[in-house]
Amino acid sequence: MVRAEIAATGVVQGVGFRPFVYRLAKRHGLVGFVRNMGDAGVQIVVEGEKKKITKFIAAIRAEKPPLARVDDVKIKWSRATGEFTMFSVVKSEKAGLGLTSVVPPDIALCDDCKREMFDPADRRHLYPFITCVNCGPRYTIIEELPYDRPRTSMKVFPLCADCTREYRDPADRRYHAEPTCCSICGPKLELYDKDGERMDVADPTSETAKLLDDGNVIAIKGIGGIHVAAKTTDDNVVARIRKAFNRPQQPFATMSKDLKTIKKFAKINTLEEKLLTSYKRPIVALQKSSNCMLSELVSPGIDSVGVMLPYSGIHHLILHYGKDPAYIMTSANVSGLPMLIENDEAIRNLKGKVDYFLLHDRKIVNRCDDSVVKIVDGAPAFFRRSRGHVPDPVKLAFKSREKILALGAELNDTISILIDNNCFVSQHIGDATKVETLEYMHETAGRLMNLLGLKKVDVIAHDMHPLYATTTLATKMARRMKARTVAVQHHHAHLAALMAERGLDELVGIAGDGVGYGSDGTVWGGEVMVADLKSFERVGGL
Ligand SMILES: [Zn+2]
Ligand SMILES: [Zn+2]
Structure with missing residues (x-):
């Protein structure tokens, strides 16, 4: 029997890597442990037959979770100590491996979570902060490494009994999903009026959609910051935002429900479709179609319009209820300052500029504007x-x-x-x-x-x-x-x-x-x- 101490580096925290290694070790009949390290790397210690361990290590690279990137796997072999009786995920270690790893970027809501969110029988039905090991915020909520809930802005939301059970169940999709939560234990959305007074509404997202369709301008807190949102089909509404935020010309980004809806006002080629639907969910500059029904004021004087698909539960719900083909979603900031991320500063700074505020009580640790991409000569080029x-x-x-x-x-x-x-x-x-x-x-x-x-x-x-x-x-x-x-x-x-x-x-x-x-x-x-x-x-x- 031998022992292998394995250091895996790359993007290996916050992407379901530990649950993956756990299942893999079980499958290969190995004992030992896996843990997150203080420099975003993962350490795996296994004991068993050398042949099995070699296969296990090959499988780490070959079968890695979709969002993980394994840059390097360093192995130290020695004789087995016999100290383990099973394989487990153990407490993270503050110390690092001395190698370069990195935390993952934010990941758009996955299809499984989206399905659950719209399933009336699911316990997270219509809960906008639904997430699992394969999706959700990462970079924007991480305060420190190693990546564990107590070092993210989810630390103030202790898991309820049901969420704890899922979090501890190796067979569950939410096994060690650090930002997991539900309507009982997780963040909540609240709607506020123009003076910042909390409104008593049964469903803040459907109410927001209705208010947007009525022509209101609403500040919406999402994943990496706060957007100013409004409908795109009314010149007066778009003109109001341009005036209030002193942005006479700059094209506004928009968000639309799905590809089918986007195709009603813009052209999408295969590469653009791939970008729009990728888990990175950037704003993609698309050519307006000849019968584009969006206000000319959304992107005045140019033949393209920036569009993204919803990437968080909050956005999915608003677009699900809304009737406009797309909504303006532009970063809420005042005169060249960084995008607003705090609730009280948003209310203070945007008073008189927006009609309502849809805010939640999860802190944004790392502010992150939306990315902007355009296809130039058949390849994506970044604007941001x-x-x-x-x-x-x-x-x-x-x-x-x-x-x-x-x-x-x-x-x-x-x-x-x-x-x-x-x-x-x-x-x-x-x-x-x-x-x-x-x-x-x-x-x-x-x-x-x-x-x-x-x-x-x-x-x-x-x-x-x-x-x-x-x-x-x-x-x-x-x-x-x-x-x-x-x-x-x-x-x-x-x-x-x-x-x-x-x-x-x-x-x-x-x-x-x-x-x-x-x-x-x-x-x-x-x-x-x-x-x-x-x-x-x-x-x-x-
Ligand atoms: Zn998910
Ligand atoms: Zn819960």
Whole structure:
């Protein structure tokens, strides 16, 4: 008899990995345990016949749960100790494996949960926070690792007896599903009027749908933040939002019930259909059809409209009751500030701008705007890479010897952390010209480092512009962490990002990005560069 101590890394927490390993070990007649580790990895210790263990390890890779990604499996063999009589899921360990793993992004409601939610015989009938091991919020509710309920914003909702039974039953789909809950023990939705007074309604989601169809503008708290929602078929309603939020031109994202309904106002090709229905559920920019019945004011002056399918129980229910073909679902934020996530700040900031508030009592830990994708030349291109993708890394073609934190420039910022060949790009942060957004950037850097098990980085990269607030922040953080700073020329950074994304090591590129601080101390505009990852030659510009 032998013993194998196995370290599995990748996306292995929050994706049903422990229940999967448990079943696999049982099937192979092995004893031992599986547990989550403090750096998002999973440790498995098994004892049994070597042949069986080898098959078990092969099956970990071959049969992994659909949402898991197994990057690496490290094995340490030794003689069996005989200390186990069975296989079990044991308490998580704060310590890490010393390898890079990552928590999963948020996952759209799965088909099984959706079926149960609309089944009158199910005990979660019409309960919007229904979830299981295969779906639901992850990144947006995680405070700390290892991923267990007490370290998520579900910690204030102790499981009821029925939920506990499911959570402990290895045969159940909710075995160790950390955010699981029901109407008895889980979060609740409440509807509030324009003054923030709680309304006494029997069913907040059907009431919300009715109010939307009547032309009201409603702030709706979802998974990663708060949306401003309204019907799309009434010019006056859309015009009201544009005026109240001072967004004269920016296209509004919309949400529609299903593909059949979307096809009534927009064209969908196979690739777009795949994106729309993926568990990441991004907003996809679709071409409007010739008989599009949505108000021209939804995306004024352009021939496309951003559409997503519902991704949480809250959205599914509202769209189930609603009659409009699509509803505006645009991030609720005021004048360039981060999207609102707290109930009281939403009421305070949106008073006078919306007619009602549909809010719930689960805290959003990591704010995450919707991702926006458009098919360009037959491949998806991101306008915004956020919910559903973060914190999944972008894999680079090279490895970095040092750990690097990169802050954005001034506008439309994200931050990135580079470990080996994994580039962890944060959710959309916004314009760091505002002090609140800069604070949010600082906080996001800290949270992401924490989730990646980093106490410090070696290098902080920032824009070359000496007067950007992000440059000051980089200097401040570098001093605290005793890290080096590296100033990067703005247009070169854009081209380097392209090279990293496409696995190139040099290119001739045009960075048509308006203003950026040049390496000669003057302001540069659109630049033509011959560049590699380290350096560039400016061969033309505006
Ligand atoms: Zn589910
Ligand atoms: Zn319950």
